[in-house]
Amino acid sequence: MDLNDRQHKIIQIVREKAPITGEQIAEQLSVTRATLRPDLAILTMSGFLEARPRVGYFYTGQTSGTILSEEVRKLKVGEFLSSPVVIEESASAYKAVCEMFVEDVGSLFVVDNSGLLAGVLSRKDLLRTAIGSQDMNQVPVSVIMSRMPNIAYCKHDDTVVDVALLLITKEIDAVPVVRKKGNGFEVIGRMTKTNITRAFVSLANVGESEKGDSE
Amino acid sequence: MDLNDRQHKIIQIVREKAPITGEQIAEQLSVTRATLRPDLAILTMSGFLEARPRVGYFYTGQTSGTILSEEVRKLKVGEFLSSPVVIEESASAYKAVCEMFVEDVGSLFVVDNSGLLAGVLSRKDLLRTAIGSQDMNQVPVSVIMSRMPNIAYCKHDDTVVDVALLLITKEIDAVPVVRKKGNGFEVIGRMTKTNITRAFVSLANVGESEKGDSE
Structure with a gap:
């Protein structure tokens, strides 16, 4: 899965400052929370970030590599x-x-x-x-x-x-x-x-x- | 990448009725366009759907399998x-x-x-x-x-x-x-x-x- 520049930046921010809220990430990137919503949804659903209600976003430690690797590891x-x-x-x-x-x-x-x-x-x-x-x-x-x-x-x-x-x-x-x-x-x-x-x-x-x- | 039920339904709708607009998909699923926005963003960015401005969404023919397969095919x-x-x-x-x-x-x-x-x-x-x-x-x-x-x-x-x-x-x-x-x-x-x-x-x-x- 190819992430765009902003998504890479979001991952970087979360890696450094987790837990961090969507609002705080938006502030760092000088965009609105609404602008970020699709990016955050993608990063969460594809497993890069984890969102905990009322706490913020965490970095799961996954990369596109590890996500692919999980698929490979499913083969028995x-x-x-x-x-x-x-x-x-x-x-x-x-x-x-x-x-x-x-x-x-x-x-x-x-x-x-x-x-x-x-x-x-x-x-x-x-x-x-x-x-x-x-x-x-x-x-x-x-x-x-x-x-x-x-x-x-x-x-x-x-x-x-x-x-x-x-x-x-x-x-x-x-x-x-x-x-x-x-x-x-x-x-x-x-x-x-x-x-x-x-x-x-x-x-x-x-x-x-x-x-x-x-x- | 694990898609949720609604995302699977969206893919199904686009497969059958492409090109179809976000508004029309929302109508079919009885939700608002705003509700669908993150789902459509995810499906587009991860390569399942293609969005053409002023035309609508198309199905790319990709599945999570073909996306994995593209990664595998990159190895030389x-x-x-x-x-x-x-x-x-x-x-x-x-x-x-x-x-x-x-x-x-x-x-x-x-x-x-x-x-x-x-x-x-x-x-x-x-x-x-x-x-x-x-x-x-x-x-x-x-x-x-x-x-x-x-x-x-x-x-x-x-x-x-x-x-x-x-x-x-x-x-x-x-x-x-x-x-x-x-x-x-x-x-x-x-x-x-x-x-x-x-x-x-x-x-x-x-x-x-x-x-x-x-x-």
């Missing part, structure tokens, strides 16, 4: 996750590569024999193994995977932003979406940089999905 | 690209894998002997070769890469959204950022799903960078 993992592709700990690295190509994913989640998350296997792990001297048919995935508890994961209700930060800071391409089960985690989805990319695109297109209430 | 490749990692066509697949691990990237851009973009090599291409029967030291990257003109690329001034869409629709992880040079393209950067993820995170944090003008 549940809206963007993909189905997980899992493989058993005892499967061979060769089988894992085939699975990765068949399912066209960049990461596999490894489960133990209770079906709980045991590790994560990336294309990079497999490539490292493939150029090594070991026989891909003889190496079980449990030997080359990243292993619990050293793997990052997320929950269905986490924000997409938190997952994006996790992927960047841990320098990984995907995390499993998990749900507590017994002493471990059940894998219920996957969040990858592809899902983040889709979330990014969705921000640029929300206008379209707003036409219907179904989305 | 130039702000988010990473340095490209290039390799020569004649290099071996084995050398490419090493390069990928040393530089910690998921894609290499292959250049011909004039330094122009000839192809793109992904981790997936290398993994496919690695589990095949060929000797990685004997296969040149030119044999296993995706080759011009069948590769997607972007320019420095493209929007991040367009690149994100390209990565999703082509089901690839990275595109080279190129600049025209002679009969081909010089590689000046790379845009990957990691860069899109960073752009996404930046949207959630723009508030911070707005504090200073330097960013």
Whole structure:
């Protein structure tokens, strides 16, 4: 949202002198209270200022940036996750590569024999193994995977932003979406940089999905 | 930005009857023109309605979604690209894998002997070769890469959204950022799903960078 010069000046005044009444702001700007009314209404309704009856205006600390950021932070993992592709700990690295190509994913989640998350296997792990001297048919995935508890994961209700930060800071391409089960985690989805990319695109297109209430 | 009920009603009326004057809108809502003034000011300044003097109000077609989407569409490749990692066509697949691990990237851009973009090599291409029967030291990257003109690329001034869409629709992880040079393209950067993820995170944090003008 683009504010005009006077609106920027009002924010500046309120930042410095809050609480301050509309009358006092008008005086500082040498305009009438009536002139300011639409500006103050805009600044209040768009979240820059807060008006408290009989006290005056306060600065909320929001900027157009933080208002946009709030919209972004509303996006949850549940809206963007993909189905997980899992493989058993005892499967061979060769089988894992085939699975990765068949399912066209960049990461596999490894489960133990209770079906709980045991590790994560990336294309990079497999490539490292493939150029090594070991026989891909003889190496079980449990030997080359990243292993619990050293793997990052997320929950269905986490924000997409938190997952994006996790992927960047841990320098990984995907995390499993998990749900507590017994002493471990059940894998219920996957969040990858592809899902983040889709979330990014969705921000640029929300206008379209707003036409219907179904989305 | 959260609009109130009356503001939503006003948008609805203008959508149906534009051009329509403030007086006529007030009449429809059984309120005075003065009551509506702040609402109309907000809707105009935030871009939902357009006011043409002596004609009336028009609906711009914008929703809070499209206003957010405009912010997202302002992000350009130039702000988010990473340095490209290039390799020569004649290099071996084995050398490419090493390069990928040393530089910690998921894609290499292959250049011909004039330094122009000839192809793109992904981790997936290398993994496919690695589990095949060929000797990685004997296969040149030119044999296993995706080759011009069948590769997607972007320019420095493209929007991040367009690149994100390209990565999703082509089901690839990275595109080279190129600049025209002679009969081909010089590689000046790379845009990957990691860069899109960073752009996404930046949207959630723009508030911070707005504090200073330097960013």
